Amino acid sequence: MNTVTIEARKDGRTKPGVIRRVLSLLAGLPPSVLFGGAIVLFWLVTALTVQFWPLHDPLALAGRRLQPPSADHWLGTDALGRDVLSRTLHGAIYSMPIATIVVLAGVVIGAALGAIAGYVGGKVDAAIMRLVDITVAFPPILLAMTITATLGPGIVNAAIAMIIVWWPVYARLMRAQVLEVKEREHVEAAIAGGAGHIRILGIHILPLCWAPILINATMDFGQVVLLAASLSFVGLGATPPTPEWGSMIYDGASRFYSWWIAFGPGMAILTLVLGFSFLGDGLRDYFDPKSQ
Numbered sequence: 001m002n003t004v005t006i007e008a009r010k011d012g013r014t015k016p017g018v019i020r021r022v023l024s025l026l027a028g029l030p031p032s033v034l035f036g037g038a039i040v041l042f043w044l045v046t047a048l049t050v051q052f053w054p055l056h057d058p059l060a061l062a063g064r065r066l067q068p069p070s071a072d073h074w075l076g077t078d079a080l081g082r083d084v085l086s087r088t089l090h091g092a093i094y095s096m097p098i099a100t101i102v103v104l105a106g107v108v109i110g111a112a113l114g115a116i117a118g119y120v121g122g123k124v125d126a127a128i129m130r131l132v133d134i135t136v137a138f139p140p141i142l143l144a145m146t147i148t149a150t151l152g153p154g155i156v157n158a159a160i161a162m163i164i165v166w167w168p169v170y171a172r173l174m175r176a177q178v179l180e181v182k183e184r185e186h187v188e189a190a191i192a193g194g195a196g197h198i199r200i201l202g203i204h205i206l207p208l209c210w211a212p213i214l215i216n217a218t219m220d221f222g223q224v225v226l227l228a229a230s231l232s233f234v235g236l237g238a239t240p241p242t243p244e245w246g247s248m249i250y251d252g253a254s255r256f257y258s259w260w261i262a263f264g265p266g267m268a269i270l271t272l273v274l275g276f277s278f279l280g281d282g283l284r285d286y287f288d289p290k291s292q
Helices: 002-011 015-027 031-052 084-090 092-120 122-136 140-151 155-181 185-192 197-208 210-233 245-253 260-287
Strands: none
Touching: 031 084, 031 092, 031 260, 084 092, 084 245, 084 260, 092 122, 092 155, 092 197, 092 210, 092 260, 122 155, 140 155, 140 210, 155 197, 155 210, 185 197, 197 210, 210 245, 210 260, 245 260
């Protein structure tokens, strides 16, 4: 039996089976997951590899200023003669990492505090939830602008501001999940069996709470990209000459007839937000068919 298995692996006859399983798995996913995932994958690959593409230098003079789209410059040039297509694609290098850092930090901080609040309860729960209420009482964009203006313009400070804005969302969601799961029979049985609090929370409660958190985080990626672009648009995010989408749209906003300057980064933001929205919505339908 072992000899046959080894020979089959050497002949490569197991590869079609692997491909078949992957195709069957993809076929079982909602179409919105495949569509959104393809868009997100494109921008992820772009962010990782665009530096090796045969493009113009996004910071260097590439042609005449305000040149409309042509064969040499598919999205034209900006007011300084820089290639808009190259700057748009290089913008993914900044937007994708910022979104990833903000969402991951928001999930870690918010989920940890929400789990503690839901499990411990009492004064601890009240203190954490009052902090959440204070944070969400302000509009997210205004709070992020205020924090960034206080810390000073820059990508790092903008990311810190967005983390402060985003963590309460996951704290509330995780707290609600923990409050629901900890009343189930298997948790009560673990308590009756003398299990410690860390074991109960880490093994019997948290594994059942992550699906809504991950779905919400997927949908929030696009919103974080949009908020980061908004901060850069008002001069509180990336500073020139960084090819960041928000600052590029600001450059094109004052030149209405040079529409191509803002068109590239605008479409980049639109496609990325739609991609994450489709992906998150499809994952929600996949993990919770009742929500359809």
